Amino acid sequence: MAKAPQAVTQYRGKNFDARAIETFLYDWWETSGFFTPAEERPGEKPFVMMLPLPNVTGDLHLGHALSFGGYEDLMARWHRMRGEPTLWLPGSDHAGIIAQIVVEKELAKEFGTRKKGPEAPAAQEGLTRDQFLGEMWRWMEHYKPRIYKQLRMLGCSLDWTRVHFTMDPDLQRTVRTHFIRLYKNGHLYRANRIVHWCLTCGTTYSDLESKHIERTDQLSYVRYPWADPMPPGTPDVIVATTRPETILADTAVAVHPDDERWNALIGKEVLVPVVERRVKIIGDAVVDRAFGTGALKVTPGHDATDFDIGQRHGLQVLSVIDTRGLMTPAAGPLAGLDRDTARSAIVDRLRGAGLLVKQEPITHAVGVHERCDTVDEPLVMKQWWVRMPPLAKPAIEAVRNGSTRIIPGYQEKIFFEWMENIRDWPVSRQIWWGHPIPVWYCRDCEAIVVPEENAPDPTACPVCRSTDVRQDPDVLDTWFSSALWPHSTLGWPARTKDLARFYPGTVLETGYDILFYWVARMMMMGIENMGAVPFGVVYLHGLVRMGNQKMSKSKGNVVSPVGMIEEHGADALRYALVNGVSAGADSEFSEGKLENGRRFVNKLWNIGRFALAQLEARPEALAGAIDVSPAGGADLTEADRWILSRTEAAVLELTRLIEQYQFGEYATALQQFVWSEVADVYVELAKPQRRPAGSEDAAVRTLAYVFDRVLRLAHPIMPFVTDTLALQLWEHGPKDDPAPSLVVSRWPSAGARDRRLEDRFGLAIEVIRRIRDRRHDAGVEAGTKVRVALAGDADPLRPFAGIIASLAGAEVSFGGGAETPTVVRSVEIRVDLPKDAAADRARIEHELDAALTLLEHSRTLLGSDFATRAPAPVVEKARATLAEREAAVGSLKTELEKLGT
C-alpha cells in the first residue's frame, strides 16, 4: 500500500479547505484497496449493499447526494469499521429511453440534423440500428466516467473493482438467461393487449411510467341513431366523449345494468355515426351513471377501460389510429389525418349530419408519459408481458414474515397495497437502446422460438425448418434488467464465489419513490432466481426539496451537488443533508444547513489543530502506558475524567442511533457532543493556562484519546476531514489500532462511565451558567474576577471549584458570603457584586416565583395517584426533585425575609 499522500498529511490550513485534500485522499483510499472486502474468512458475516444505480447519462442531484453520500456511505463505512467485510457495489443503468433521447440529441448536434416527428427517431439521423448502437456505446464511454467521478467526489466508499453497467456483455447474457427462464417457468407471455403508447418517444410504457394531469377539453355529446325502428317515446341514445375521432372504432355502447333510463334497451342496436356500423347496447357496471347521459361509447381499440369492457363482452377490437398518431385506412374518410385534425374533422361531420347534440368544456385527468408529458395514445399491440401476481406472492410473504423489513414501517402498508393489487407488466419497448428480447419468430409458420439457455441465436424454425426466422425487434424495459441487480452483478446465473458470499445482501437504501419500480421487482426476481429475498432491510429516504418545491428538471430547480462539494466540501454537504432528518421524511435543504455543515467540519478541524499543537508541545506525554479510563490515571483532573466518561456515553448513544437507522439523530447528537461538550467545555479546560500545575501531561493524553474517539465517531458522515486529522494525529505515536486509515480502523466500543461524576459536573455547569448570567446582568467586565460563595447543598461541587473558577471568572469559596444568593437546584450561589437592595429584591422575588411554581408542580404530582401508581424509580426521582425544590424555595424565602426587614 502506498503511503498516505503528503498533500493530506502535510496539510496545515488554519481553516479546513476540502479542495486541498479530497481528491488525493480518495485516490489513496481507493488504490489502497480499502473499499474492497478482504478475502473470506470463516464465520464472518459480510455487510452487502448495492448502489441504486444512477442513470448513466445523468448528473447526480441532491437526492443522490443524500442517498449515496449520506445514508449509504455512512452505513458502509460504519459496518466496515465494525469489522464486517463490506461490499458496496457500484454501477450505472443504461437507462433505455432516457439515454437514447440524450444521445439522439448529441448526435443531432454533431450531425447538424434536427429531430422531429415521432417515428423511429434514431433512424432519422440516417443510421442503421447497428450504427446507432455503435454511437450509443461511444457515448457511454463519455458518460460513465462522468457519473463515476461524481460518486467519488461524494466520498462514496464503493468497491470499484466490481463496478457494473447494466448493458455490460455479461449482464446481457444474464438478462437473456433470466428472460428464457421466466418464459420456461410460465411467467412470460405474449399478448395483443391495450398498452400506453407515447407518440413522442415512439414506444409503449407501463402503468407506473404513466401519470395524470388535469386538462380542459371539449366534451362532445353525440347521438347514435337506432339501427331499427323503435316504438314511439324511445329515448335517443346520446353518448358523451372527449375523443370523438375514436367513434370510428366503436363496437358497442355501454350503460349501467341498473340504470332505469337505459336497461330496458340493453341488447338493442344503434348505428355508429359516419361509419354506420350496427353495434349493440350492452350493460356493464363500470359505467358511471352520473357522467354525461349515462351511456358510454365503447372503443376497445383505443381506451383501456373500453378494452376491458370489450374483453368481458367479447367485442371486436378495431384500430383507427396508428403508432404515428395518424388515422388508418380503417378510418375511411379521415384516413391520414393526425389525431387533432381528425377530431375537428369528425366534429364537423357530426354537426353536418345533425348528430352533434352539444359541446361543453370539461376539466378532467388525462394520462401522459411521465418522461415527456405527451398525452397517452392507448393502442392494442402485441407485447411481452410478465405475469406478476404469482411472483408477488412470495415477496409479500417475505415482508409479512420479516425476512425483509421496510423502514419506515408505514411503507410496508403501501408495499402491500400495491403488491396485492399488482397487474401484469408489459416489458417490450419499441426503441433500440436496451436488452434485446431473446425471441425469434418464424415468418413461415409463425412459431415463437425461444432458444435454450446457452444456445446460440436460432437460425431456423424448429417447427417447420424454415430459415426465415427473425428476432423480436423490441428491447426490454430498463427496469427488467435493474430488477436483477442484486444477483446479476455477483455473477448469476453462474455459481460464483461472490454470489455465494454476498447474496443475499444486507440493506437496500433508496428513495420511496422507486419502491414499486425497483425495490418490489428486485424482491420478486431475487426470490424467483435465487430462492431468497435480495436484502434484509429496505431503508427508504424522502425527497430533498429546495425552496419548498420538489426538484425536477421541468421546474428548473435541480441543484447540483457538484458545485456545493467544490465550494464547501463533501463532508459539509453530507452532514447538512443527513442532519436532523428522519427516515422516509421529505426534507428541505438550504444554504443555512450547508453553512452549518461547513462550520461543523471546520470546528472539528480546529479542535484537531489544537490537539495536535498540544501533542507537539509535549511529545513525552504519550510515552508509556496510557490509562485514560475515567477511574484510572492518578493525575487525571475532574475535567479529564468527565470528558472521558462523556466520550463513552457518546460512543454508546451514537452506536445505538446508527444501529437503529436513526441517521439524522446520529448527526445531531454528534454535533452536540463534539461542539458543546468537547470544544466548548473540555478544550477550554485543557488549555495550559487553565490547567492545574502538574496535570499538563494528563490533559494531552486525555485530549489525544478523546479526539481519536471523536474522529472515529464522526468518520461515517464526514470521512475526509476525519481521516486527514487521524493520519496527522497518529503520526504522534501510540494508538491502539494498527489501521493505516480511519476507513479501515475500528469503531469504538464503550468503556466505563462515571455517572455520579457526570451528574455533578452537570450541576457545576449549571452553576457556572448562573454566575455568568449574574455577571452579565451586572455588567461586569470580562477580565474582572468576581468573588463567589457557594452554600446550601454545595458539597458535591467542591471538586469542581477550580473549574467553576476558571470558566466563570470567579474566586470560589464555600460557606458564608455576604450577597443575596441565586439558587440552582439546592445550591445557593452568592456572587459578590455591587449592592442594590431594590434590584436584589426584585430578582429574588422573580426567582422565588418560578421556584414556587415548580414546587407546586412537584407537590401536585406527588399528591396525586401518581405516587401510588407510577413505577417506583419514577416516583423516587420525583421525590428527589421535590426535595431540591423545597430547599431552593426555603433559601430564597429566608433571603427575602432578611431583605424585607
Place this chain on the structure above:
RNA sequence: GGACCCAUGGCUCAGCGGUUAGAGCACUCGGUUCACAUCCGAGGGGUCGCUGGUUCGAAUCCAGCUGGGUCCACCA
C-alpha cells in the same frame, strides 16, 4: 373513488407515554480575536392544528374533525 403521510418556537426540523418540550438557522444583549475569515458567553421566543377518549400521567396512544402533501385507481 381508495390508501398513506404530515401538522411542535419566525424558518427548517428532531422528539413519539414519565422532571421545567429540544437542535440548527434567524433574533436581542455582552465579550474575544492567544484552535476556529471567526469564536465564546448570556438571553427572548412554543396553550406541540382542533374536539373528545384511554391513562396516575399524553406533543407522544385511540377516535373524529380541519388544513396540507403523496401514492394508487378504468372518470369516458
